[in-house]
Amino acid sequence: EAQVTQNPRYLITVTGKKLTVTCSQNMNHEYMSWYRQDPGLGLRQIYYSMNVEVTDKGDVPEGYKVSRKEKRNFPLILESPSPNQTSLYFCASTPQGPRSEAFFGQGTRLTVV
């Protein structure tokens, strides 16, 4: 089944403890991106990647890192999480960048205390 898979689905962590949220797609898509969703602010892009080893900042990149060493994987790294990064995170992929349909993962609910 074609899908975007995020792990974990739920995570509670403490301030400052590094964490990684994984994202993997099995559709051989070139383009992947991360969004966060917050009440009243909607969905905002954190980072995106046009291809392996090519990443760029979205609207809210502060406090996040990404890497794209393989085409299928696009992990989101929080080096020192803070409470304001408590949010619902989504990974997405598209076959041809912004010109084509986006497929989203099931989301990761992150709480930083």
Added chain:
Amino acid sequence: KQEVTQIPAALSVPEGENLVLNCSFTDSAIYNLQWFRQDPGKGLTSLLLIQSSQREQTSGRLNASLDKSSGRSTLYIAASQPGDSATYLCAVSSKTTDSWGKLQFGAGTQVVVTP
């Protein structure tokens, strides 16, 4: 910068009634517009994608129109069912430099279909 607005923010209809959801955007230089469904605390499910060259897309009971020149899209859901209760989001993929590479989302319309 592209801005996307959805009206109304919430909508409640009796089962069987047709749903009409609106989405407007400020910059017509777009690649496409996509409609999503989101259930509480869940992921985004793609419903329809309309390319900028298209006027309409249909899938089952869903029909989406696009008027790029006026910056509007409408999602119609025929003969609504309680299972249609969810939040519906529209998202625009823009060609302009400051919005390129990202989807710009509206705030969503929360729909409740009562039995």
